[in-house]
Amino acid sequence: MxxxxxxxxxxxxxxxxxxxxxxxxxxxxxxxxxxxxxxxxxxxxxxxxxxxxxxxxxxxxxxxxxxxxxxxxxxxxxxxxxxxxxxxxxxxxxxxxxxxxxxxxxxxxxxxxxxxxxxxxxxxxxxxxxxxxxxxxxxxxxxxxxxxxxxxxxxxxxxxxxxxxxxxxxxxxxxxxxxxxxxxxxxxxxxxxxxxxxxxxxxxxxxxxxxxGTFQEEEETPTYGITTPVRSWNPFWVNLAHYATMKEEIKQIRSFPDKLKYLFNKPGWLPAYLGGYRAPKEIEADYQKFETVVPSTMNWYIFVQYILLLVLTGFFLFQVEQFDWFTKTAISLLIIWTTVSFSGIFEKRKWYFPQEFLRVLVFSLSIYTLFEINISQAFLLSILGVYTFASFFWLWKNQKLTSEIPKVSL
Structure with a gap:
């Protein structure tokens, strides 16, 4: 454990x-x-x-x-x-x-x-x-x-x-x-x-x-976040967004010494010929938080699926030493896939529904493989069958409704 x-x-x-x-x-x-x-x-x-x-x-x-x-x-x-x-x-x-x-x-x-x-x-x-x-x-x-x-x-x-x-x-x-x-x-x-x-x-x-010399007392209420908001609910992209920006900016830098400076200087640094250091600016008067609108039925879908994901993640983390490397890798990829999948509905991505049907099926098969030895097969198949059918039905009923979701800002 x-x-x-x-x-x-x-x-x-x-x-x-x-x-x-x-x-x-x-x-x-x-x-x-x-x-x-x-x-x-x-x-x-x-x-x-x-x-x-x-x-x-x-x-x-x-x-x-x-x-x-x-x-x-x-x-x-x-x-x-x-x-x-x-x-x-x-x-x-x-x-x-x-x-x-x-x-x-x-x-x-x-x-x-x-x-x-x-x-x-x-x-x-x-x-x-x-x-x-x-x-x-x-x-x-x-x-x-x-x-x-x-x-x-x-x-x-x-x-x-x-x-x-x-x-x-x-x-x-x-x-x-x-x-x-x-x-x-x-x-x-x-x-x-x-x-x-x-x-x-x-x-x-x-x-x-x-x-x-890095202490600052709290005075006015802070505005939270980063100076260039990531504007995404995709946890995989949240982890990669800054590196993607670095990749594009470093292409514009001409000399190798300046490329090294770009890597190891403060965030916002650029050579003088590209405009120099970009200091943080005061909060914009028209600043609004990134937001998207999702029907309550799909919020409930994500919430229920998310509880199941957390149960699987908790089980995996508590029992991680019991798994071989192939199983660790497979479960890890399934968990990451699931977290990315949820962002698809939040962001109104076209790929969400077809891959979510596949994800639910793979999720059910994975749970069966993990627990078939410890739980009655008839009981396990019944539970997973209900879960898979209910998920497919929920997705089918809400597909058109979700495709009409607009993005908004707060």
């Missing part, structure tokens, strides 16, 4: 999101949009399933450095873990800060900032490529002699802490604001207002921002 704190806490994430929705309703705050929230969680789902493969690289190299180059042997106890937790957050601060200040690294982090809302679901909007650009920031901890198992635990708890600060429900928190990262501090970090950009990078503690 996967004992990662992040995976174990999955049920609690959804309980807290439900409580936040209730509080926001009492506060008469819109708070959540179904398409945005599902996209946020989908990014987290893809991040977790791809992380099954990427973490082998990051933890594997950390372990190799620990075993061959550690200066000390740090014992595992409460006090050394507390020290590790603090030092981990120090490394996290620099990894996070560089993810904002280096264009290539920003490609791995921009995913988390691309939602135009700010609620607990945004905490789950994680990148599938960020680990590639940041895992080496923690190598000093291996050289100091901190056990890889303790590092994984510290990493998980650090990420868990950051979940609850993604909310507008909680205001300022008095004394804690002086040294801890809080919802107020992190709202600043997610703001696209020029005064808020590249501020408050700490994970658990805000001390490092105050020490190294």
């Amino acid at each position: 996967n004992l990662s704190p992040v995976v174990i806490a999955i049920p609690m994430y959804f309980i807290l999101m439900a409580l936040e929705m209730i509080v926001l309703r009492f506060q008469k705050h819109p708070g959540y949009r179904l398409n945005d929230a599902i996209t946020n969680i989908n990014c987290g789902v893809i991040s977790q399933v791809t992380g099954v493969f990427i973490k082998i690289l990051s933890i594997g190299i950390y372990t190799w450095i620990f075993q061959n180059f550690s200066i000390f042997t740090v014992p595992n106890n409460v006090w050394t873990f507390l020290l590790l937790f603090f030092l981990y957050d120090f490394c996290y601060y620099w990894a996070h800060r560089m993810s904002h200040e280096i264009n290539l690294f920003w490609g791995g982090h921009v995913v988390h900032h691309s939602s135009e809302e700010y609620n607990l679901s945004v905490a789950l909007r994680q990148s599938s490529t960020q680990t590639i650009w940041t895992f080496f920031f923690y190598f000093p901890l291996a050289i100091l002699g901190f056990d890889p198992v303790m590092l994984v635990l510290a990493s998980g708890l650090n990420l868990l802490y950051q979940f609850w600060i993604h909310t507008e429900v909680i205001g300022k928190m008095g004394f804690l604001e002086k040294f801890m990262n809080t919802p107020s501090h992190h709202r600043v970090h997610h703001g696209r207002n020029p005064k808020y950009i590249d501020k408050n990078h700490g994970g658990t503690f805000i001390l490092f921002d105050k020490w190294f």
Whole structure:
């Protein structure tokens, strides 16, 4: 069983999101949009399933450095873990800060900032490529002699802490604001207002921002998102959009040294002959959030299918060590396909219905293959038959209605 704190806490994430929705309703705050929230969680789902493969690289190299180059042997106890937790957050601060200040690294982090809302679901909007650009920031901890198992635990708890600060429900928190990262501090970090950009990078503690000059107090309410909105509900495209922009821009750069500068300078940098650095601008007076209108019947379809996807994802993440590599890869691809499929209806894509019929069929066959040994075949076939027929019927009844959906902005 996967004992990662992040995976174990999955049920609690959804309980807290439900409580936040209730509080926001009492506060008469819109708070959540179904398409945005599902996209946020989908990014987290893809991040977790791809992380099954990427973490082998990051933890594997950390372990190799620990075993061959550690200066000390740090014992595992409460006090050394507390020290590790603090030092981990120090490394996290620099990894996070560089993810904002280096264009290539920003490609791995921009995913988390691309939602135009700010609620607990945004905490789950994680990148599938960020680990590639940041895992080496923690190598000093291996050289100091901190056990890889303790590092994984510290990493998980650090990420868990950051979940609850993604909310507008909680205001300022008095004394804690002086040294801890809080919802107020992190709202600043997610703001696209020029005064808020590249501020408050700490994970658990805000001390490092105050020490190294990147702290900003929350003043006016932030406008959330990124300076060039991604304008898509497709989690796969959300992960690739910045890299696609980089590919097009780097083609226009003439010299190899300038291409390197483009990769490693701040996001927005271009050579002088292409206009130079593009500084963040004030929020446009006519700014509107990206939105699309979907019939309630299809919202319910996506919601029901999404619950089934989350059950499969949870089962996969908890039992991942029991699967061989072929099964891991197959389930991962099915999960990613499903998350992309849901974006098709939100964005009124022509390919949505034909491929969704196929996806439902593949989903049913996959569930049958996974559980045929543990569950009565007659019962399993009955359940999957009802699911497949109901899904096909629902899609057929709503196909024309969905094709007439207009895109709108808020």
